Amino acid sequence: MTTAxxxxxLRQDAAVAARFERLKQRPVALSVRGLTKRFESNKGIVTxxxxxxxxxxxxxxxxxxxxxxxxxxxxxRILAGLExxxxxxxxxxxxxxxxxxxxxxxxxxxxxxxxxxxxxxNVMFGPRVAGRSRFSAESEAREWIELVGLSKFENxxxxxxSGGMKQRVAIARALANQPKVLxxxxxxxxxxxxxxxxxxxYLLEIWKKVDITIVFITHxxxxxxxxxxxxxxxxxxxxxxxxxxxxxxxxPRSFDQLADPMFMATRRHIEHLIHxxxxxxxxxxxxxxxxxxDPDVL
Amino acid sequence: xSLRGCLTGWLAVxxxxxxxxxxxxxxxxxxxxxxxxxxxxxxxxxWHPDVKLTLAANTERMTAVFTAGNRVSKDYFPKYEEAIRLxxxxxxxxxxSKEPVAGAKRANRVLLRQIAPVGxxxxxxxxxxxxxxxxxxxxxxELATETKTAGSPALTAENLAIVKSNWxxxxxxxxxxxxxxxxxxxxxxxxxxxxxxxxxYLPAPDEVIRAAMADFTxxxxxxNPTMLERYGYSLRIILLGFLWSCVIGVxxxxxxxxxxFFARLVxxxxxxxxxxxxxxxxxLLVAVLSAHDAPxxxxxxxxxxxxxxxxxxxxxxxALLEAAQTLGxxxxxxxxxxxxxxxxxxxxxxxxxxxxxxxxxxxIAELIGVKSGxxxxxxxxxxxxxxxxxxPIIILIGVTGFVTDQLLALLHGVFFPWAGKTGPVSRAxxxxxxxxxxxxITLTRRINAPSDLP
Numbered sequence: 001m002t003t004a005x006x007x008x009x010l011r012q013d014a015a016v017a018a019r020f021e022r023l024k025q026r027p028v029a030l031s032v033r034g035l036t037k038r039f040e041s042n043k044g045i046v047t048x049x050x051x052x053x054x055x056x057x058x059x060x061x062x063x064x065x066x067x068x069x070x071x072x073x074x075x076x077r078i079l080a081g082l083e084x085x086x087x088x089x090x091x092x093x094x095x096x097x098x099x100x101x102x103x104x105x106x107x108x109x110x111x112x113x114x115x116x117x118x119x120x121x122n123v124m125f126g127p128r129v130a131g132r133s134r135f136s137a138e139s140e141a142r143e144w145i146e147l148v149g150l151s152k153f154e155n156x157x158x159x160x161x162s163g164g165m166k167q168r169v170a171i172a173r174a175l176a177n178q179p180k181v182l183x184x185x186x187x188x189x190x191x192x193x194x195x196x197x198x199x200x201x202y203l204l205e206i207w208k209k210v211d212i213t214i215v216f217i218t219h220x221x222x223x224x225x226x227x228x229x230x231x232x233x234x235x236x237x238x239x240x241x242x243x244x245x246x247x248x249x250x251x252p253r254s255f256d257q258l259a260d261p262m263f264m265a266t267r268r269h270i271e272h273l274i275h276x277x278x279x280x281x282x283x284x285x286x287x288x289x290x291x292x293x294d295p296d297v298l
Numbered sequence: 299x300s301l302r303g304c305l306t307g308w309l310a311v312x313x314x315x316x317x318x319x320x321x322x323x324x325x326x327x328x329x330x331x332x333x334x335x336x337x338x339x340x341x342x343x344x345w346h347p348d349v350k351l352t353l354a355a356n357t358e359r360m361t362a363v364f365t366a367g368n369r370v371s372k373d374y375f376p377k378y379e380e381a382i383r384l385x386x387x388x389x390x391x392x393x394x395s396k397e398p399v400a401g402a403k404r405a406n407r408v409l410l411r412q413i414a415p416v417g418x419x420x421x422x423x424x425x426x427x428x429x430x431x432x433x434x435x436x437x438x439x440e441l442a443t444e445t446k447t448a449g450s451p452a453l454t455a456e457n458l459a460i461v462k463s464n465w466x467x468x469x470x471x472x473x474x475x476x477x478x479x480x481x482x483x484x485x486x487x488x489x490x491x492x493x494x495x496x497x498x499y500l501p502a503p504d505e506v507i508r509a510a511m512a513d514f515t516x517x518x519x520x521x522n523p524t525m526l527e528r529y530g531y532s533l534r535i536i537l538l539g540f541l542w543s544c545v546i547g548v549x550x551x552x553x554x555x556x557x558x559f560f561a562r563l564v565x566x567x568x569x570x571x572x573x574x575x576x577x578x579x580x581x582l583l584v585a586v587l588s589a590h591d592a593p594x595x596x597x598x599x600x601x602x603x604x605x606x607x608x609x610x611x612x613x614x615x616x617a618l619l620e621a622a623q624t625l626g627x628x629x630x631x632x633x634x635x636x637x638x639x640x641x642x643x644x645x646x647x648x649x650x651x652x653x654x655x656x657x658x659x660x661x662i663a664e665l666i667g668v669k670s671g672x673x674x675x676x677x678x679x680x681x682x683x684x685x686x687x688x689x690p691i692i693i694l695i696g697v698t699g700f701v702t703d704q705l706l707a708l709l710h711g712v713f714f715p716w717a718g719k720t721g722p723v724s725r726a727x728x729x730x731x732x733x734x735x736x737x738x739i740t741l742t743r744r745i746n747a748p749s750d751l752p
Contacts, residue, residue: 082620102626112621116639116716126625129635157716177625 035088066234105174339502350495366415398482435475501686510690532671539598547606555611576601589667601659
C-alpha cells in the first residue's frame with residue numbers, strides 16, 4: 001500500500017509509530033475474551049454485547065466509544081465486576097477475575113462520593129476497608145488529594161464541592177486503592193464544557209504521573225481523541241467491536257491539537273464509523289419553506 | 299425600613315420573603331390565635347352566649363339547681379330571675395301575714411348562705427367558709443348597714459334593698475348569728491346575678507393560666523401525684539415504648555432494605571398490620587400484660603414499630619453501594635460502612651416524625667387499664683367539666699412535642715453536617731460541640747506523628 005492510499009488517520013509519524021511499538025511490547029493489563037451479555041426482557045432475550053475481544057496494555061489509555069445503546073456502560077460495569085457476563089472471560093494481568101475487586105477501580109458518571117465522609121475520608125475509604133491503619137491511610141490519602149490539587153479541601157464534605165472537584169476526589173479515591181486498571185464511565189458527562197476541558201487536562205496529568213491503565217467510556221469524540229492511545233469503537237444492537245483505532249496524534253497532547261489535521265482526520269474517521277454517512281439521508285432533509293431574506297442582505 | 303417598605307412586598311408570587319418579614323409572620327402565626335382567643339374571651343359582645351352566675355338562688359319553679367359559677371344561657375337567665383321575683387312576692391305575702399312558717403329557721407339559714415359567693419368574691423370569706431354561718435351573718439349585717447360595699451361581684455340595687463329588708467327582720471332577733479333567734483317567717487331570696495360569659499368549654503386565658511399555676515404547683519395529696527410526676531410518668535411511657543420500637547423496628551427495617559430475603563419475609567405482614575389501628579389491641583394488651591405500665595408501653599410500641607420498618611434504606615443511592623464495591627468493600631462491611639452512615643439522616647428524620655406520632659398513641663395508652671399520667675388527669679377534669687384545667691395539659695403536650703421536634707431538627711445539623719441542610723444555629727452548635735473533640739484529636743496527632751511527616 002502506498003502512502004497515498006493510506007487513509008490520513010493511519011499515517012503515523014515515526015515517533016508515534018515507535019510509541020505504539022513500545023506500547024505493544026508491554027504486558028497486557030486487561031484482556032477481554034469472547035465477552036457476551038444477554039438480558040432477559042419481556043420482549044425476549046436482548047443481546048447487549050456479543051463476542052467482545054480486546055486487550056489493553058500496561059499504562060495504555062483506551063477510550064470506548066459508540067452510538068447510544070451500544071452497551072458501553074454495560075461493558076464497563078462487567079469489567080468492574082458490577083455485573084456478570086453471560087459468556088466470555090476477563091483477565092487482569094493474566095488471571096481471570098469475577099466480581100468487584102480493588103485492583104480494578106471505577107469512576108462513575110454520577111458523583112458517587114460518600115456524602116457523610118470528608119474528602120480525605122472518602123479517599124481513605126478503600127485502604128481502610130482493606131484493613132489499613134488510619135494513620136498510614138491518612139498520610140497516603142493526603143498525597144492523592146495533593147495529586148488532584150484539592151489539599152485545601154481535604155476536610156470539606158462533598159456537598160461543599162463543585163462537580164469537577166467531586167470528580168477529582170472520585171479519581172483520587174479510586175487511585176488510593178492502587179488499582180491496575182481504572183475504569184471511567186463517562187466521568188465528565190455531567191460537567192459543563194469549560195470544567196470538562198480542564199478535567200481532561202487534569203486526567204492526562206495524573207495519568208502521566210501514576211502507573212495506571214485507563215479504560216474510559218465516553219460519547220464525546222473530541223474527548224476520546226484528545227485523551228486516548230487507542231479508541232475502541234463499538235457497534236450497536238448487538239454491541240460488537242467495530243474497530244480499535246490507534247490515535248496518531250502525538251503526545252503530550254494539548255488543546256491546540258484540536259485543530260490539527262491528524263486530530264481532525266481521526267475524529268472524522270471515528271465519526272464515520274459511528275454514524276455512517278448516507279447520501280440519501282442528506283437529500284431527504286426537509287426544506288424550510290419560509291420567506292428567506294433577500295440575497296443582497298446576505 | 300421605610301413605611302413604604304413595611305407595607306409593600308408581602309405578597310410576592312413564589313418568592314421567599316426577607317428574613318425580617320418572615321420573623322414577623324412567624325410571631326404573628328402564634329400571636330393571632332392567642333389574640334383571637336383573648337378577643338372572644340374578653341370582649342363581651344363578640345360571643346358570650348351564656349351567663350355565669352355570681353349569685354345563685356334556688357326555686358321550685360325551675361327544674362335545675364344552680365350554684366354560683368354555673369352557666370345558664372342568655373335566654374334562660376331572665377326567666378330564672380323572674381322565677382325568684384315571683385318567689386319573693388309570695389314570701390312578702392307570708393311575711394305580711396306574720397304567721398310563723400314551719401321549718402323557716404332551717405330554710406333561712408340556707409338562704410343566708412346565698413351571700414357566701416359575694417363574701418368570697420370580695421375577700422371577706424376564705425374558700426371553705428361557705429357554711430360559716432356567723433361570718434356570713436356578719437356580712438349581711440355589714441352590707442345592710444353599709445359599713446361594707448360589695449365591689450366584685452357588686453350587688454344590684456334590687457339585691458341591696460333585699461339585703462336591707464332581710465336584715466331588718468334578722469336584726470329584730472339578734473345582732474349575731476344564733477340559729478334559735480332566726481326569724482320564724484321566710485326571708486327574701488336574693489335575685490340571681492351573673493356576668494356574660496363564654497361556654498364552659500372555652501375558659502378565658504387568665505382562667506387557664508390561673509388553673510395551670512394552681513395545678514402545677516399543687517403539692518402531692520395522698521395517692522394523687524403532682525403534675526410534674528404525671529408529666530414524668532407520661533414521658534417515661536412514651537420513651538419506653540419508642541425505645542422498644544427503635545430497638546426492634548430500626549434493625550428490621552435496615553435488614554429489609556438490604557436483603558430481599560427479609561423484605562419478602564417481613565414486609566407483606568407488616569404492610570397488613572399497619573392497617574390495624576393500635577388502639578384496637580388495647581383490651582387485649584391489658585389482658586396479656588395486666589393493668590400497669592406494660593400495656594401502655596406496648597400500645598405506644600405497637601403504634602410506632604410498624605412505621606419504623608420503613609423503606610428508608612431503599613432510598614439510599616444504589617450507586618454508592620456499587621462505588622463501595624469497586625473500592626473493595628466486602629459484603630459484611632457494607633451495612634456498617636455504607637448503609638448505616640448513608641441512611642442515618644433520613645432515619646433520624648423518620649424517627650423524629652414518629653416521636654410526634656408516639657404522643658398520639660400515648661394519649662390512648664394512658665386511658666387503658668388504670669388511667670394515668672397527663673391524660674388520666676385530662677380525662678378526670680374533662681368529666682367534671684373543669685376545662686380551664688384541661689387546656690394547660692393539652693398545651694403542655696403540644697409544647698413538649700413541638701419543642702422536642704424543633705430541638706431534634708436543630709440537632710440534625712449537628713449530627714449530620716454533611717447532609718448540607720445545616721442552618722446557622724445548628725452550625726454554631728455543631729462547631730461548639732466538635733471543638734474540644736477536634737482539638738483533642740489534633741493534639742494527640744501532633745504528639746504521635748513521626749517527625750518526618752508534615
